[in-house]
Amino acid sequence: MKISEYDYLIIGQGVAGTTLAWHLIQAGKRVLVVGDSSRPSASNVAAGIYNPLTGRKLVKTWLADEIFPYAVRFYNQIGESLSVQLVYPQNIFRPYRSSEERDRYLSYVSDGDLAEYIAEESDSQAKVKGLNAPHGGLEVKGSGWVDLKELIKNSKNYFIENNQYAESSFETRDLLISDKRVTWKGVDAGKVIFCQGYDARENTLFNWLPFNPVKGQILDVTFDDYSADKIVNQGIFILPSLTKTEYRVGATYSWHDLDWESTEDGRAYLENKLQPLVPGSYTINKQQAGIRPSCKDRRPLVGMHPEHKAVGIFNGLGTKGVTLAPYFANEFVNHLCEGTKLNPEANIARYFSLYYH
Structure with a gap:
């Protein structure tokens, strides 16, 4: 040879x-x-979501100011070379779990370091049709997803x-x-x-x-009454797909049973998180599992x-x-x-x- x-x-x-x-x-x-x-x-x-502010304490992601702009430029450049859209900018709506959390988040927002990533506040669940968000929520900008x-x-x-x-x-x-x-x-x-x-x-x-690999599972779901043009994140994410009718719901985190098989436990976990957020009916079309290569x-x-x-x-x-x-x-x-x-x-x-x- x-x-x-x-x-x-x-x-x-x-x-x-x-x-x-x-x-x-x-x-x-x-x-x-x-x-x-x-x-x-x-x-x-992977859903490919990028989110500059994470966790219950609304912490800026490690190196966010450098990493996020670079990633978006890179994927847009590669997408242009390949004649395909890869980046889908979308705000992330974070419903408040309580009025106390609302007050706490708004105190975080006053931190100038986070302000550039915060869109105008929503005080109504009407922002997202079919979403149960009685305390309103916070919108994060500079976020979206990449079609990996x-x-x-x-x-x-x-x-x-x-x-x-x-x-x-x-x-x-x-x-x-x-x-x-x-x-x-x-x-x-x-x-x-x-x-x-x-x-x-x-x-x-x-x-x-x-x-320290982490197994994650996601669902592809069709809702009867829910409709959103943004990502919703409260413990789990609900990501609009390109079809406009199907959504991705995820994700689980497991450091044991590291295989590529989806499980009933994984589905039950996601549904238990989803149902308080979206009380209407829905159909699960697909369930997938992946193992994230973490350290x-x-x-x-x-x-x-x-x-x-x-x-x-x-x-x-x-x-x-x-x-x-x-x-x-x-x-x-x-x-x-x-x-x-x-x-x-x-x-x-x-x-x-x-x-x-």
């Missing part, structure tokens, strides 16, 4: 592998993405057309590593970057990292192996992968190409002691 030469071999074509590949291609690098369509992927299940399925599908087609994609399963034992290069099944590359999501736990090169400190896992200088990882993006992926792909590519420093909170060097232990 003739040896094919690339600068970078990327293993995995979820949101991590896809965004990293695009950044390397834009940097003029020769890239080969290895994807295995037979494997389940969290990116194909379209991103991955159209990017894959682009990579195939440009001889930048190989459909194949991957076994670490098939990888030959030298000081400056790697070889895999007749492919010679300067570096290999693993973007395997949950599957990285089985990768003997990086299984020492403290992965114990809830920060990405980015960087090069402590011993093998031609081997790197881009993983651990967790529940906020849709916004973390573009920003840290850009940072990683700048590090690889120009030697700039990685954010120490994301750099896997923070865990090198586990490797040498």
